[in-house]
Amino acid sequence: MSPILIKTIQFFLSLSLLIVLHELGHFIPAKLFKTRVEKFYLFFDVKFSLFKKKIGETVYGIGWLPLGGYVKISGMIDESMDTEAMKEEPKPWEFRSKPAWQRLIIMLGGVTVNFILAVIIYIGLAYAYGDQFIANDSLKDGVYVNETEIGDKVGIKTGDKILAVDGKPVEDFNKIFIELVNGNTFTIERDGEVIEKEIPVDFIATLLEDEDKIRFLSPRYPFVVGSIPEESANKDSGLKVKDEIVSIGGDSFTYFDEAKEILQKYKGQKVDLSVKREGSGQVQIPVVISDSATIGVGLGGLSFADLEDRGILKIKTNTYSFVESIPAGIDKGVSTLSGYVKQMKKIFNPSTGAYKGVGGFAAIGGLFPSGWDWPAFWNATAFISIILAFMNILPIPALDGGHVMFLLYEMITGRKPSDKFLEYAQMIGFFLLIALLLFANGNDLYKWLFK
Structure with a gap:
């Protein structure tokens, strides 16, 4: 199976899971507060659905446009822009008839679930795999x-x-x-x-x-020969893969970066190398240094574990018990969210140039591994869940955060924004989201074409 196909499958698997759970975050409190939910959809059903089935008062379905998902709650101006029902008198089961605090909980449900899901995934990863890293x-x-x-x-x-x-x-x-x-x-x-x-x-x-x-x-690393290409001028010099070069022309060194400086000194000349060879001790090898100050070999042969054995790092x-994994997972969720907030601050500051790195679906798909690596898949899913939580809580009309902003205004002032105002705000927010979507995916396209 091709790496691109594997990434694509993982992307849609992760996205579907996150969307369904996000919408459940709205659906469950809506039901608890006896608010009617007309639709529950994975992806958008513009003009038609791939699948739909009505159970009770709710139609459950899968749309064909994979840009998100939604629950359509009676008596609420949302992405469906169905304003006809709003012209009638409020019904007891409608969103607009519920107390502001209940409406607030319904609107915060999606982002809350996204953040909790990320924390649960991080807890599971900490418990199952622990952490391993270079100190x-x-x-x-x-x-x-x-x-x-x-x-x-x-x-x-x-x-x-x-x-x-x-x-x-x-x-x-x-x-x-x-x-x-x-x-x-x-x-x-x-x-x-x-x-x-x-x-x-x-x-x-x-x-x-x-x-x-x-x-x-x-990390700094020794000069170990990983490969000797056929076109190398020193392919018959006696150098072997896994040889560690420790001296050039009598100038000794420890790390490859030090060797690069010494090679500049001998470019275009014939010199002797001192190499450490397993089973043979230290061996002298005559080589030709190219005019570009290279020996003509590839680097490699040492893992991080090898570097640890040499005392370099x-x-x-x-490792975590189940109880220990809980605070570890919470800490990872909070620190990931904090880091993402810092990135967004940079993006909204034009002088940083960070806006050039904003990506769309291709960038998100690139978070997933090119093979079936479940820890990497769940790490990427948790990170995207954090992104969805943050993006949805932004105070932009058409997003959960926009609804929350207007609800907080109502709770503080005691005045509810008019339905007409909410309708216009929803339209403006929708166009802002489309513009952001075009910009992000345009960045992906530009990078693919020109970089």
């Missing part, structure tokens, strides 16, 4: 900046130890990237000196110029 404070000799242009932009050099972002220590090395994206300042240790730096306001725009370079940092493993 950031264990990097013996700091980080390797493999994209110097980006490193120079933010102010990080090879050998720096990144201590904190916005004053908060970073425990997991892999989280440094997202913390730098969300943060404003960071703290490093360089040559024994602790330095605090500001993250450039347009740092995100720099990353988005070439998304293949986003992970511009890695430490892999930390956290």
Whole structure:
């Protein structure tokens, strides 16, 4: 099965689950408060449905347009824009006849379910799999900046130890990237000196110029030969895969990044390499350094576990009992939501350039693994559930947050907005959502065509 098909299946499986549960968050309190629900739909049924069945007073169905889903609640101006019933006198079973506090609970039900679902998934993942990560404070000799242009932009050099972002220590090395994206300042240790730096306001725009370079940092690693291409000038030199190069022309080094500097010194020359070879000790190999300062070999052969064995870093493993997994899952849900809020703040600030990274369905689909990896699938589903919760609570008419905003206004002032006002607000919100949808998916299309 092709990776694209696997991603697509996972995307629709996750989206369907999240939409159904979100709408259940509205449906259940509506029923509890004896409010009539006319429709419960997965996807939108513009003109026709793929499936529908009426059970009791509610029609359950599947639409053909996979842009979301909805419950149609009697006596409520919603995405269906059915305003005819609003011209009649309110009925006891209608949404508009219920007390404001009941209407508020009904409208908050969807986002509440989305957040709780994400927390439940994180609890399950913590209990079933625990956490395994590279301990950031264990990097013996700091980080390797493999994209110097980006490193120079933010102010990080090879050998720096990144201590904190916005004053908060970073425990997991892999989280440094997202913390730098969300943060404003960071703290490093360089040559024994602790330095605090500001993250450039347009740092995100720099990353988005070439998304293949986003992970511009890695742990430092030795120069181990992973492959020797047939076209390499040194294919017959005696070098072997898994050889570790420790000296070039008599200049010794520990890490590959140090070797790169030494190679510049010997480009275009013949030199001897000292290599460590399993079972043979240290071996001398004569090679030719190209004019571009390369030996003509591929890197590889060492896993993070190998680097741990060499004392370069430490892999930390956290396991949780069921009871311990509950606060761990809650903490993960809260921190994920907090991080997403920080990203949205950057997006709404044009000077950051973060709006260029807004993505639509293709970007969301890219969150899923290209193979059937259930922990990765559930991680992506939990993250998307957090996104849905946050996006739906935004105070935009046509979203749950818009309805909540008007309900809070009613509860505070004691005055209910008119049905005509709510109708116009719903239309404006609908057009705003269409514009956002076109922009996000237009970004996806632009990246596919030009990047």
